[in-house]
Amino acid sequence: MNLNTLNLRLLHPASWKDYELIDSGDGQKLERFGKYTLIRPEPQAIWSSVLSEKEWSKLADARFDREQKDKFRFSDEVKGGWTRGKGMPENWQVQYQYNDLKLTLRLALTSFGHVGIFPEQGENWNFIYDTITNWNADRPRVLNLFAYTGAASVVAKTAGADVTHVDASRPGLNWANQNMQLNNLSDIRWVYEDAFKFVKREVKRGNKYHGIIMDPPPYGRGPEGEKWTLQEQLNELVRMSSELLEEKNCFFILSMYAVGLSSLVGLNVAKAHFTIHHAEAGEFFLKSSNGRDLPMGTFLRFKT
16 A cells, blocks of 8 residues: 555535535534435534524425434434425435536435435535546546445536446435436436445456445445445445546545544555555535534545
8 A cells, every 4th residue: 555645625515606514513413415304303403593493494395304312313204294394395406516517416305214315425516526526537437335315426527537336225316317307418327226236247347447435324224135234344345446436537436424533544444455645534514504514424436
């Protein structure tokens, strides 16, 4: 391992116009997605909010409440439900723009409290777009693991890559396909499979990619009941992924939203398996105008 330069950074997605963190605290966050403002659980927000509960309720178009007593406890299975105000739709769209990148993304109120995007990932979208467009390469190959609703896949495709999108959720794949179509794109390769199993098979096939993106959950299940545990399997997944990555004109992104894991965890895992000359590692956060900035997980990324 040869790591000559490392930047430890705190990054927030400054390109958003259709997203705003209005306030956070008391185990919740108040966010605007386009025209609509939502209240959702946020276990890391252990401080007091700036605005009052009355002000939150006045601003909110919908609210998600968990069915668990401890609002500050993370769980891999979120149960709860939405309370929707008058005029709040089941789904809507937001726009994201960065330089020449213009995205339209579908949002919806899901049964587990998500809406279809993680806004902090805007910083990674910019990185992906800049990296691919600056290569001037002919259709670089990009692999997106745990790819969710496919915003990063759409960005890579927009930048000119051949994209393989892997996720273990049929609804997630359908949603990602809608995002592809909303952006007038086609031919993203959809793979409904456990990410660990897919990577293992790709190594055996001898396939290579110019970019690998992964945003693994702390826990998960594959289509056939395969169990995923980040702390037990991440090191092996990254090791196998190192065999898939081209040596030149390549990039790697690892994001982790797991409480208690430092950004140095991802860095050390990457050090064990890649030859890296320059890397960025650190923490994503959502910036709030009232000063209650919200941590949103760690990242490790590099490019050659």
